[in-house]
Amino acid sequence: xxPDALTAKEAAERIGISEQRxxxxxxxxxxxxxxxxxxxxxxxxxxxxxxxxxxAKPPEDRKRKLGPLPRLKALSFFSGAMGLDLGLEKAGxxxxxxxxxxxxxxxxxxxxxxxIALLGDVxxxxxxxxxxxxxxxxxxxxxxxxxxxxxxxxxxxxxRRGFHDERGNALLRYIDLILxxxxxxxxxxxxxxxxxxxxxxxPHSERGSDWRPDPEECxxxxxxxxxSMLRSGGYGVSFNLYNAANFGVPxxxxxxxxxxxxxxxxxxxxxxxxxxxxxFGLPKWRTLRDALEGGNVxxxxxxxxxxxxxxxxxxxxPGQYWKHLPKHLHREALGGSxxxxxGKTGFLRRLAWDKPxxxxxxxPTMPATDICHPTEDRPLSVQEYARIQQFPDDxxxxxxxxDRYKQIGNAVPVGLGEAVGRAILDHIDGxxxxxxxxFRFSRYKDTDDVSWEMRTRTAMDLDNISEVSVEQSAMLTxxxxxRRKKKKLEDQQLALFSTEMV
Numbered sequence: 001x002x003p004d005a006l007t008a009k010e011a012a013e014r015i016g017i018s019e020q021r022x023x024x025x026x027x028x029x030x031x032x033x034x035x036x037x038x039x040x041x042x043x044x045x046x047x048x049x050x051x052x053x054x055x056a057k058p059p060e061d062r063k064r065k066l067g068p069l070p071r072l073k074a075l076s077f078f079s080g081a082m083g084l085d086l087g088l089e090k091a092g093x094x095x096x097x098x099x100x101x102x103x104x105x106x107x108x109x110x111x112x113x114x115x116i117a118l119l120g121d122v123x124x125x126x127x128x129x130x131x132x133x134x135x136x137x138x139x140x141x142x143x144x145x146x147x148x149x150x151x152x153x154x155x156x157x158x159x160r161r162g163f164h165d166e167r168g169n170a171l172l173r174y175i176d177l178i179l180x181x182x183x184x185x186x187x188x189x190x191x192x193x194x195x196x197x198x199x200x201x202x203p204h205s206e207r208g209s210d211w212r213p214d215p216e217e218c219x220x221x222x223x224x225x226x227x228s229m230l231r232s233g234g235y236g237v238s239f240n241l242y243n244a245a246n247f248g249v250p251x252x253x254x255x256x257x258x259x260x261x262x263x264x265x266x267x268x269x270x271x272x273x274x275x276x277x278x279x280f281g282l283p284k285w286r287t288l289r290d291a292l293e294g295g296n297v298x299x300x301x302x303x304x305x306x307x308x309x310x311x312x313x314x315x316x317x318p319g320q321y322w323k324h325l326p327k328h329l330h331r332e333a334l335g336g337s338x339x340x341x342x343g344k345t346g347f348l349r350r351l352a353w354d355k356p357x358x359x360x361x362x363x364p365t366m367p368a369t370d371i372c373h374p375t376e377d378r379p380l381s382v383q384e385y386a387r388i389q390q391f392p393d394d395x396x397x398x399x400x401x402x403d404r405y406k407q408i409g410n411a412v413p414v415g416l417g418e419a420v421g422r423a424i425l426d427h428i429d430g431x432x433x434x435x436x437x438x439f440r441f442s443r444y445k446d447t448d449d450v451s452w453e454m455r456t457r458t459a460m461d462l463d464n465i466s467e468v469s470v471e472q473s474a475m476l477t478x479x480x481x482x483r484r485k486k487k488k489l490e491d492q493q494l495a496l497f498s499t500e501m502v
Contacts, residue, residue: 004044004300014047016059016107016398025050044301048400051104058103059110064117064135070094072425075134075181077122077147077174080105081397081407082112083389084146084189087417091425093144097134099125104399105407111396122173127180142181144424148189148412149174175226178260179233185267185424188226188258189412192241195256195447197222220456226258227453235260238267241447242416246272246439249413250291251357251388254442257420267427268434269441269448270419280436288374289353291387299373301401302381303365310377312348318374319352321345337368350374357388362409363402382408390414 008026011033012019026033026040031050033042072093076085079098088095097117098109109118117133119125125133136142149171171190178186199221200214216225230237239258244251247270259267275282305313312333316324322333322344331338334347346369351357353374364371364379371380380388385408386395397404426432441447446455 005041006044006047008040008042011042011047013111013396014044014398014400014404015051016104016111016396044401051400051403058106059118061120061133062118063133064096065115066135067115069096069135069140072143072428073134073136073140074144074146075099075130075142075183077145077177078149078170079109080148081108081391081395081411083391083411083414084148084187084417084420086391086395087412087414087419088144088146088421090414090418091421093421093424096136097130099130099147104403107398108396108407111398122170122177127177127182130177130181142183143428144185144187145178145181145183146187146189146417146420147174171222171226172229175229178235179229182262184262185427186230186235186260187420187424188256188260190256190258192254192256192442192444192447194223195241195452196220199225218456218460220452220459224453224456224460227449230260234264235262236264236266237449238269239449239452240269241442241444242270242419243442244413244416245276245285245356246274246441247413247415247419248273248286249356249388249390249415250286250288251360251413253359253413253416254444255412255416256447257416259420259423261427265427266449267423268432270423271433271435272439272441273415273419275439280439285356287354288351288357288388291357291390292384295393297381297387298383299376299378299381301383301404303363303379303401303405305365305370305372305377305379309348309367309370313350313372313377316348316350316372318350319355320350322348344368346370348372351380360385360388360409362406364405385409 006014008022009019011031012022015022022031022042023040025031026035026042031042032046033040035041074085074088074093074095075097076082076095077099079085079100080102082095082098085095085098095113095116097119098113099119099122100106100109101120106118106120109116117135119130119133131140131142171188174188196219198213198218199216202211202213202217227237237258237260239256241254241256244253244255257270261267272280272282274285276285278284312322312325312329315326322330325333325348334344337344337347346358347367349358349370350372351374358371360371361369364385372378373380373384382397382401382404383393385405386397387393389408389411390413391408391411397407399407423432435441446452
């Protein structure tokens, strides 16, 4: 048997085309493979080569196949692999339309939900075109709009260009669409960095020695602008930073969820279903073992660690990372990264069976964010990734191996999406619930909308921002540390949103 063999059916799922079409491509040599008896076989690498050569044409935009409208109707934007949408479906809210530009994600959407509408670039459609594609008539209300605009522009790990970045502008376009379509409820998902991202970022190279931030350049300016737009449109807004583990997801993954209500009411925060220690009468967090045991979880579809890294992994047990290596090997294992700041907990990291997974990223083999199986000398497989993100085992992910890791790593966990859906349903049915008083939703404090806005408004008062001690002022006026001054001022603002709870 070929080591990474795929049947024609499996190859069809990867590519997002019919099995018959795959057989034709195999017969004419467009995909490398061979016939064994009556069965055609190919390989992962052959399918990846076909995809990378542009052989698979992505699905075109399409309207929803007409049929009865469900009671609760949702439109999805920046849909990706549809993790958030699946969560809404579990809660009883049905997606009529997905909007996504990524080619492999479009294939994934089509493979799993061929009857829903599919659109591409959000800049190309207005409210009327979106409604028509979804098969909605003039009197049909849109119950929910959901979307996770590209988050790299606000990521704390990136350049944080915010609204200067076209991906940041995608967030503003999404807000515009919410105000045009006027759904009863809107959901915005994004990374923690949105809480502290400025609306405008002046590069350090363009700041003089007397530079002071305008309100728009203060930490939190981007989100404050978004909230202002929504409130001006009549929407009530609430948000918080949520760890998905508190909602039954076997993964520690923190994301900002913004809930908007057209009736102007502020929705309560999401109600947790689990807690880290079992407090508040809730079950304890689900673990990696909970996610991976049971059923047939394939381990064959995975990337490989280089041999120089595997040498160190063989010395580590479940839940251990580079610090558990003999001290004399630390320099050899991490190289120059040993001198970088932070705990470097992602280097040479084996997951633990009895804890939730760490945050899944778009590749499990990046040195600073390794995700190694607890007991096997390999990264987690694509199927294990999908289990941790709570996708159904029969959910099809199209594309190459790296495409599939990326789709799953970027997804919203299904359990978090379900919690969002249940909060909306509870509000519709007049039985909204509040979370337990004192419940910690994440590692950070003051991330809920009320506390966050209070602190952000204080930070945007330039007179208060400029109030530094005499000693600090003297240091800031010295000629050399103009750069230090700028950095210190920014740190004052960013510290408001990066304090871990103890």
